[in-house]
Every structure is written in structure tokens, then in C-alpha cells.
Amino acid sequence: MNTFLHTTAGKRHLRLDPRTKFALILCTSFTLVWGMSLIGVMAVVRPALAFVPAILLLFTPRLRVGIVYGILEILCFTAEITVFQSTTGFWNLILLPVCAIITRYMPCVVAAYYMMATTTVSEFIAGMERMNVTQKIVIPLSVMFRFFPTIVREHRCINDAMRMRNITASNPVSMLEYRIVPLIAAVAKIGDELSAAALTRGFGGDVKRSNVCEIGFGVQDIIILLISFGGAFTSILAKVGLI
Amino acid sequence: MENKKITAKDLINIGIFAAIYFVVLFVVAMIGFFPPFMVALCFICPIATGIPFMLYMTKVHTFGQLTIFGVVMGLANMLIGDQWITLAFAVICGLLADLICLSGKYRSGSLAVLGYAVFSIWTFGKMLPLFIMRDSYFQAMGQGYGKEYAEAVLKLTSNWVFPIILVSGFIGGLIGAFIGRAVLKKHFERAGIA
Secondary structure, three states, X not given: OOXXXXXXXXXXXXXXXXXXXXXXXXXXXXXXHHOOOOOOOHHHXXXXXXXXXXXXXXXXXXXXXXXXXXXXXXXXXXXXXXXXXXXXXXXXXXXXXXXXXXXXXXHHHHHHHHHHHHOOHHHHHHXXXXXXXXXXXXXXXXXXXXXXXXXXXXXXXXXXXXXXXXXXXXXXXXXXXHHHHHHHHHHHHHXXXXXXXXXXXXXXXXXXXXXXXXXXXOHHHHHHHHHHHHHHXXXXXXXXXXX | OOOOOOOHHHHHHHHHHHHHXXXXXXXXXXXXXXXXXXXXXXXXXXXXXXXXXXXXXXXXXXXXXXXXXXXXXXXXXXXXXXXXXXXXXXXHHHHHHHHHHHHOOOOOHHHHHHHHHHHHOOHHHHHHHHHHOHHHHHHHHHHHOOHHHHHHHHHHOOOOHHHHHHHHHHHHHHHHHHHHHHHHHHHHHHHOOO
16 A cells, blocks of 8 residues: 555656756755746746656656646646736735745655655665765665655554544644644654664664665656756856846 | 764664654744745744754754754755755754753753754744845745735845844744643653653
């Protein structure tokens, strides 16, 4: 069974190098969050970059996420082009932030989701090590990525238990106490077990660990890298006013 | 215990708590897209994240653990669309918090509260572009988000708000830390986790 955010790496998808995914996320966030409005080149660059994660998701078992996200993007980009100029006042204030979140922030989140859904922890570590990142940062980051799906799963279980006991959102204080506290307690316990497991596998030893993952750049990586860096570069040029 | 090097277990702990911290932060920060709440974010976020962070503080005993937490937090935020300035700010705040806690040899509870409050100021880094790159930011915002949204934000973020947000982050951190410690006493110590 597929759980939310759980990695399905290796099952059926286009294999990308972890470093490519990093570049994609960083370029997406740079271009979309700080990019200009949909005038001139940016009218092509911004939607293009926003659709990359959607297309990539189509090659994974998470088809549905990709399709829903793609439709959302189409709707909001159309809204940004057509409706914004004609609305004013209250509706403008409501509509704008919503569309801005979806066209500017959501692509980064979905790209990050794509990375988490398709990268195993080993691949992630292999990619970071190739970039010569120190262990002190690689370990926390990889544990963090490993833990997002765990947190979501634990949260669902706690949610079910609390609903059964009729502790719902109507009382924010009790919700905070009865949701966050058990969540933290459960995750902290899981974390202790995880570190014990990692230590038995030689984590934190003096010897350099080997990695069975074969990573490297293929054609698909080069295409994605070209799109991402091209997008970021054009957005810089557009900002400076050269294009 | 002093001068110990950071072990693999410490690094894993950083990852675990960074994950919880990040999730809580992300959920709370979602309300910040609407202009009236935007300036309050620096105040609200530290209150919500106080519980996981104070539990993390009980596991901190080596110099560098808070700094690395800051680095990880900054990197994770860059991945969801923040500028490099957030990373710089997170690292600086982490380092300061580390120094504060080091002065109490990582045993003092009140210094841990102070350390968390100082660390909380890093959320301010998320808003810093509003002030430093003010002109270009609002120009881009006016184009991207529309004039009215930009003006609403502009009104809320005149220059005198700058120090207020900074201080509100610190105060939010203090409140969050006290809530966190209360929860720690009530739940975690009894359960043997802290």
C-alpha cells in the first residue's frame, strides 16, 4: 500500500540523479517565488518551470498528485492572466494570495515532494557525498527526509484515536496538547530506535561508509538541468532588465 | 561531558527534531499569506514550535548542535522557496543560541529558554527581504501579486515595524519556551522521554 510521502523509488519511474532534483528545487523556488509577473519571457519561463514537477510526477506511481497539481496550475495561471486585472477590492485581496500560493510556492513544495517520493535515503546520501557536503549536515538532513513520512503517518493514527475520543478542532488548546504532545513523544521514541539501528550499522564510525547506489547524470538529468538553470538564468536577466 | 564531540546520535537527533519543528512551522506559516497575519508570523511561529524545541534542548549538550540545527532549518526553508538570507540568519541565530547555552554548560534551564528565544529570531530572516531589498521586493510583488496586495503589505511593514517584529520574535520565543517547559514537565518527564 502506498502511504503519503513514502518513497517508491525504483518501482516505476524516470530515474533522476538526486543532484538534479536539488537543482530543480532550488531553481524552481528562485524563479517562481521571486520571479516577475507573466509579461514577456516570464510568461513562458514561469509556467514551464511550474509544470516540470507535474510532468515528472506522471512518471511515478503518484500519477494522481501530478494530474491534480497540473490542473490547479493551469487554472491559477489562467486566472493570473485574465481575472486579476478586472477584479478590485475584497475579491482581489482574497484571490491574489490564493493564486500566488499556488503558482509561486506550490511548485517548490511539489518539487520537494517529488524528491522525497522518489529518492531513497541512500541515494540522497550518495548525492550529498558527491557534492562534498560534510557528514554533520548530511546526516541530519537525511534523517529529516526520512522522518516526514513517519510524522504524517503517526499524525494520522493519532488523529484517528483522538477523533474516537471526541477531541476535535473545536478546542485549540486541547487539540494542541492532545495532538502535538503524543506526536512528539511517538516520533522521539521512533528516533531513539532509529539511531540505535543506525549505530549498529556502523553510522558515526571513523571509516568512510560505502554506498551501493549508482548515481550519475543521464539524458533525462541533462534535460531537467537545462530547463531549471535556463529558467533561473532568464529570470535573472529579466529582473535586471536585459530581456 | 564537556568538550565532547558531536556523535552520530546527536546528528540523528537534530534530524528528528528538525523534522517535527519544520512540520509545525510549515503548518503555522500557512496562515501568513494573508497580509494581516504576515507580520504576526514571527510572533506566532515560535510559540507553536516551542514544545518540540524545548524537548530538543534537553538533548543538547555539545557545542554546535544548535548551529547545525540552524543550518538544517535554513537549508530546508531554502528548498521551499526562501532566499539565501534565511539560511544566513538561521545560522547566525543558531550560533548565538549555542553560545548562550554554552555559557551555562548546557545545563541551565533559564539559559535554554533564553537560547530558544534568541534562536526564534531566525524566522525574522524569512521576512528580511521585505526590509533590505524593499524597493525591488515591492516592485516584484506589485507585478506578481497585484498592486492592492502589495500596498496592503506595504502599509503593514513601514520601517518602524522592523524592530517591533524582531522583538516580537524574541517575545514569542520566550512564551513558546515557557509553554514548552510546562508541557515538558507535565508530559515528557513523566514519560521518561526528556
